[in-house]
Amino acid sequence: MSDTNAGRTGGAQDILSGDHRSAHLLAENVHCVLGDRLVLRDVSLKVSRGERVGLIGENGRGKSTLLRAIAGELPVQRGQVVRAVAGQVGFLPQEPGFPAGATIETVLARATAEFGEMAERMRAAEELMSSGTEDLSEVLGEYGRLQDEFARRGGWELDARVGEVLDVFGLGNLDRLRLTATLSGGERSRLALAALVLTEPAGLLLDEPTNHLDDRAVDWLIPWLARYQGPCLIASHDRVLLDKAVTAIVDLDGSRGTTVRYGGGYRDYLDERAAARARWWQQYRDWRQELVEARRRLDRAARSGRTFGGRQDSDKLSYDLAGGGAQAAAARATRAARQQLGRLLDEEVLRPPEPLAFRPPEDDPEGDPAGESAERTGDGVLLRAAALAVGDVLRDVDLELAPGSRHVITGPNGSGKSTLLSALAGLRTPDGGVVTGEPGLRIGYLPQESDFSGERRGVLETFAAHRAAYVDDAARELTRFGLFASADFDVPVNRLSVGQLRRLELALLFSRRPNLLLLDEPTNHLSLDLVEQLQDAVEQFTGPVVMVTHDRALRERHRDSLLELVEGRLTRPV
Structure with a gap:
């Protein structure tokens, strides 16, 4: 921040939009520092009525911070926030909170309170009309406007609508007198989203709204969003939602002060990027x-x-x-x-980074012992799990991984998917059964969460140490795919964002030149551009692949390779 601006502070204001066509949400030159970290630097963004803007970017680039600033939940050091709507702006954070002592019933009552107020105003208008003491034409006009608005927003079917929304978000069987403090994190998120849907506020700010939704709920939410007419800003990595529900996409890098806007949905964004x-x-x-x-x-x-x-x-x-x-x-x-x-x-034009691609193991001076061994066995299987059992989560799991095979594993949280991958990678000893792999097999394992705890070295030094490589060779590998710029090489790993840690894991994965891939939620915490590149690289990989994912777009792409882990066993989904 320059000295001339050091004393200036930002602000937020609500403006009652007299004409609904001029409704908008605006961030203008917003500057925000959290602790000692610059998150937003002079970021500007406008969302007009009828626009549903998808906000994308890697984790840690400021998406949630920008939403909180526009919602008025976070003060900004510089710049201006304007909410010009005829009513309230609804905000869904990633971890919503409720007042102390709130129950499901009180949350729903607050969400639908406006319907009760409208019904009361209609009853008052009816009484005035029957009394004959007021100008009948004026009262009739007000009564008609109230009726139209009440009907448009589903007021006559409110009870049925509340039941439908609770059911589709997986909350229908919960006791409505239950305290919100006793709900799981996913249940609280779904309840907060249900409340916004029922309220249908004048503007919407949604932070990863599909994070805790199943396919049925997403299928219900996307058309609802597509019909929504107020200004709407949605931070999301959900490619299905971005493809079907948004009218524009903004790629945010808040600390660099950049917002790149792409017209249209996700496919249009991909075309423009290409x-x-x-x-x-x-x-x-x-x-x-x-x-x-x-x-x-x-x-x-x-x-x-x-x-x-x-x-x-x-x-x-x-x-x-x-x-x-x-x-x-x-x-x-x-x-x-x-x-x-x-x-x-x-006026140097820097060389563009190469798209992500796995280099064939046979290019490696160490050779391809796994491939040679696989040919000698005759069946081509590189890794085999037989009657695998781990604790209470895996029972009698059998899996054979041959070159070209694809297995995409789904299942509820806690069902043992990550446990299975760690056992296949040889990082967890099974309680029963056996995992056998060809001699010299190089496994490319991408864990769900990066574990560089306690690492104080810089990015380049850490990468070189993990690869046992010379620094110059490590620098070439790091910059090859554009995962890191040379300016980032000295940044301590413990100061990297979640997205940057994921990039470091990816760099290590590609540098190993694996014969076999085990990928646990590979699209987590990555920019959508990297997600697409990784997806293409995996499809071009000739070895066996096992992926664990909740990514709907990825599951749709590999529909014929789906396996479901239920009650400790792998089955084909019905």
Whole structure:
């Protein structure tokens, strides 16, 4: 923050939008520091009525902070927040809270209180009409407006609507007198979302609204959002929701102060990103070609200058007549070539990062012992689990992993999915059964949560140590896919965001050149651009893959490979 702005503070204001067409939510040059960390730097964003903007970006880039600032729950150090709507703005944080002593019933009563107020106003209007003491035309007009609004928002079917919303969000069987403090985190999130749906506020701010929803609930919520007409800002990694419910996408990097807006839904965003990447590669190729040509011109000019660089006394007359002019021309050409080369170097176009891709193990100097061994066995199976049992979560699990095989495992939280992957990776000893792999098999294991606890070294030093690689080689590997810039190499790992830690895990995964992949929630905490790249890299990988995921788009893509872990056993979903 500059000294000239050090004393300035930001603010938020609510403006009653007289014309619903002008309703909007606005953040203008918002600057926010949490603790000693700059989260938002002069970020600006506007969401108008009828717009449903998907807010994307890696974890730790400021999405939740921006939503909280617009909602008025977080003061900003600089900039302005405006909520110009005819009513309240509804906000769904990732971890919603309720007043002390609140029950499910009191939350629902508060959410539907406006319907009771409208019903009371309609009864009052009916009494005025029957008394004949007021201007009948004015009372009738007000009564008609109230009836239309009441009907539009489903007031006549309110009880049935409350029951439907609770049922679709998995709350229908809960006692409505139950204290919200006794609910699980997922139940509290679903109750808060249900309350917003029933209230249907004048504006919406939603932070990962599908995090705790099953497929049925998501299928219900997406059309509801698509019909919503107020200004709506949704922070989400859910590609299905972004594809079907939003009208624009904003990619946020708050600490860098950037917001890049893409028109349309998720597919339009992917198309625009692909086009931008293609333009970048073309600019890089053009720059490289110009650089080569500039160096050639400089070399030719230098050689031309050397041709006339010396003369003998007897050649003085001929040199004065021809050589002097040629040498001057060569000098001018040399200066022009140097200037052009200097300009090109000053305007360097950086090489675009390569898309994520697994390098074949046979390219590795260590060879491919697993592949050779697999050929000798005759059946091609690289890893086999037989009658695997771990505690109460896995019972008699059998799995064979051969090159090209794909297994996408789903199941409720706590069903043992992560336990299965860690056992297959050899990181957990099973209580029963056996896991056997081919000699020399290199397993690429991506855990659900990054574990670099206690790591104080910088990114590059940590990566090099985990890879047992020279620093120069490690630097090339880290920058190859654009997962880290060289400016980040010295950042201590314990200060990385969740998204950056995930990038470090990815860098280690790709550097191992695995024969087999075990991926636990691989799309968690990644930017959507990286999610798409990782998805493509996995599809091009020729070895066996086992993925555990709740990502609906990923499950849809591998529908024929789905396995469900239920009561300790792997089964094909019905």
